[in-house]
Amino acid sequence: MEIDHLLSTTRAVRRKLDLDRPVEPAVLEECLNLALQAPTPGNVQAWRWLVVRDQGVKDRLGVLFREVGEAYLAGKADADPRALASGRHLIDVIERVPVFVIPVLAGRPAGDNSTDAAFYGGIFPAVWNFQLALRSRGLGSTLTTYHLAREAEAAEILGIPEGFTQAGLLPVAYTTVPDFKPASRVPLAEVAYLDSWGTPLS
Amino acid sequence: MEIDHLLSTTRAVRRKLDLDRPVEPAVLEECLNLALQAPTPGNVQAWRWLVVRDQGVKDRLGVLFREVGEAYLAGKADADPRALASGRHLIDVIERVPVFVIPVLAGRPAGDNSTDAAFYGGIFPAVWNFQLALRSRGLGSTLTTYHLAREAEAAEILGIPEGFTQAGLLPVAYTTVPDFKPASRVPLAEVAYLDSWGTPLS
Numbered sequence: 084m085e086i087d088h089l090l091s092t093t094r095a096v097r098r099k100l101d102l103d104r105p106v107e108p109a110v111l112e113e114c115l116n117l118a119l120q121a122p123t124p125g126n127v128q129a130w131r132w133l134v135v136r137d138q139g140v141k142d143r144l145g146v147l148f149r150e151v152g153e154a155y156l157a158g159k160a161d162a163d164p165r166a167l168a169s170g171r172h173l174i175d176v177i178e179r180v181p182v183f184v185i186p187v188l189a190g191r192p193a194g195d196n197s198t199d200a201a202f203y204g205g206i207f208p209a210v211w212n213f214q215l216a217l218r219s220r221g222l223g224s225t226l227t228t229y230h231l232a233r234e235a236e237a238a239e240i241l242g243i244p245e246g247f248t249q250a251g252l253l254p255v256a257y258t259t260v261p262d263f264k265p266a267s268r269v270p271l272a273e274v275a276y277l278d279s280w281g282t283p284l285s
Numbered sequence: 286m287e288i289d290h291l292l293s294t295t296r297a298v299r300r301k302l303d304l305d306r307p308v309e310p311a312v313l314e315e316c317l318n319l320a321l322q323a324p325t326p327g328n329v330q331a332w333r334w335l336v337v338r339d340q341g342v343k344d345r346l347g348v349l350f351r352e353v354g355e356a357y358l359a360g361k362a363d364a365d366p367r368a369l370a371s372g373r374h375l376i377d378v379i380e381r382v383p384v385f386v387i388p389v390l391a392g393r394p395a396g397d398n399s400t401d402a403a404f405y406g407g408i409f410p411a412v413w414n415f416q417l418a419l420r421s422r423g424l425g426s427t428l429t430t431y432h433l434a435r436e437a438e439a440a441e442i443l444g445i446p447e448g449f450t451q452a453g454l455l456p457v458a459y460t461t462v463p464d465f466k467p468a469s470r471v472p473l474a475e476v477a478y479l480d481s482w483g484t485p486l487s
Contacts, residue, residue, distance in 0.1 A: 086421045087319060090414050091286055095324040108487060117289060117478055119470045121413065122297040124430060125361075126368060128470060132477040138482050142406040159327075166328060195397030200452050203402065204428050207409030208416075211323065212292050213415075219288045226406050228326060231399040242482035251407060252403050268321045268330060273335040275317055278342050280444035284317075 084219055092263040093215050096223030097173040106181045110220055111255070115184075118213035124201040125269035129190060130209065133241055135183040143240045144230060145178035148252065151229040173225070173254065180254035183226070184240065186210050188248045190269075206250045214253070224257040226251045286421055294465040298425030299375040302458035308383045312422055314458070317386075320415035326403040331392060332411065337385040337441055345442045346432060347380035350454065353431040353451050354379075375427070375456065386426070387443065388412050390450045408452045416455070425460040428453045444455035 113212050115132055123129065135141055152174040156167060192199045207226075214224050228251045230237050237249060275284040317334055325331065337343055354376040358369060375382075388408050394401045409428075416426050430453045432439050439451060477486040 084288060086286060086288060086291055087418070090319045090418055090421075091322040092382055093323075095328075108297040111487065112473060116473050117292045119473060119476070120467055121295075122427070122468075124428065126297075126365075128476070130476055131482075132473075133482070134477060134486055137480040151328060163328075192396075192398055192401055194394075196394055196450055197430070197436060199394060199401065200405065200433055201430040203405035204336050204409055204412075204430065206360050207406055208428070209405075210432075211410035211413045214410075216289070216292055219292075225377035226410070227327065228399070228403040228406065231402055234399060241480075244482065251406060253369075255327070265322055266324075271314060271318050271321060271334075273313075274321070274330070274332055275336060276441075278339040280333075280335070280446065284336055285314065 089215060089219060091265040093218040094223070094263045094266065095225035097225055099259045100180055100223060100254060101259045102176060102179040102181070102215040102256065104181070104204070104257045106255060106257065107224065110222070111182060111283055114213050114216035114220065118209040121207040121209035121212045123209070125203055129188050131189070132246065133185040133187060133243070135143045135185065135241075136181070138144040138178070140240060141178045144183060144237060147218055147230045147233045147237055148177050148227070149174050151232045153231060156181045173227075177254060182254050182255040184213070184253040184255055187243060188250055189246070191246065191248050198273045203250070210250065210253070217255060220256060221257055222255060224253040226253060255283070291417060291421055295420040296425070296465045296468065297427035298460055299427055301461045302382055302425060302456060303381070304378060304381040304394055304458065306383070306459045306478055308424065308457060308459065309387045312424070313384060316415050316418035316422065319418040320411045323411035323414045325407040325411070329391050329407055331407055333389040333391070335387040335389060335445070337387065337443070338383070338452045338457060340380070341381045342442060343385060346439060346454070349432045349435045350429070351376050351388060353434045357431060358462040375429075379456060382458050384457040385459050386415070386438060386455040386457055388452045391448070393417065393448065393450050405452070412452065412455070419457060423459055423463070426455040426457045428455060
């Protein structure tokens with residue numbers, strides 16, 4: 084795969100996750116090892132990665148995911164119907180996704196952008212590297228944050244100690260289609276400025 | 286370039302930034318367009334991208350960057366000497382880096398992980414896509430957050446309105462070497478667990 088194609092077609096995959104095809108431990112470890120190659124501010128590598136395959140654990144996390152997700156979607160009734168259907172589908176099948184990956188950070192956010200940008204900037208590049216590595220191997224995922232509204236309950240289910248922060252939950256599976264397309268986006272000319280706010284980039 | 290090589294060798298580049306080679310607007314726009322292809326939670330695309338080329342603006346931001354960065358490094362005297370020297374170098378030359386890119390988010394973090402993970406998760410995948418796109422074209426960068434300790438002053442310099450959040454500052458340049466190596470990392474076996482905290486992945 085060409086690099087620009089990879090970078091432009093790694094979608095948030097929900098409806099095209101293959102619920103019936105197992106995910107081999109080896110391919111997941113390859114992708115996690117690539118995740119770890121992302122830099123972290125100050126090279127802290129303050130991460131842990133929880134891989135959930137046990138059906139009982141997925142079921143318990145799935146309850147949190149569904150309850151928060153349903154409330155979220157109920158408040159989004161005016162959103163794009165396609166996006167709603169995609170989110171709805173994932174909520175419906177969440178426990179059947181073969182693997183969940185939960186990235187965890189040592190520490191808690193301070194509630195101040197000057198430190199929290201580095202805190203979250205120490206995990207999401209690695210998460211995205213992981214998602215790109217999955218994509219290059221025919222798997223897909225999406226960064227979800229529903230269950231964080233009940234983070235303490237999830238921490239209890241998973242045995243995560245106090246003082247660690249869950250950054251999301253990635254349902255991981257092979258995808259049911261071989262390829263994806265670039266997404267429609269608000270054009271760069273509308274969101275990028277040169278030297279000062281509002282000045283067109285070109 | 287092979288995809289695994291890209292994902293494993295996109296380093297935080299500080300000492301190997303080419304301060305004398307201009308960065309063409311076209312290559313920067315290609316990389317920013319690839320940044321925009323990253324997904325955002327709820328597809329909010331709540332981003333703006335400030336590209337700074339003007340020497341006067343870089344000088345003013347450079348003062349903030351240097352003052353905060355020097356104080357930070359002074360408190361890290363026991364850190365790895367190589368990492369310190371690399372950070373020191375970037376502080377010394379910051380204004381001479383050809384381009385700064387400042388990713389900006391609409392809104393402010395709420396100080397609660399259940400919403401802030403999605404907030405920052407809406408920019409750092411795109412930032413990392415940008416850095417990977419740079420790397421694939423022979424350029425480098427590093428996500429810095431020093432200047433956020435003086436975010437309001439930077440917002441005034443750049444004309445960023447109230448209610449927007451700067452997520453960092455990326456100094457962008459061609460790199461002085463053609464290739465990079467994978468980094469040494471705490472091994473996956475020490476940071477990944479299966480189904481429950483502390484259970485080895487394999």
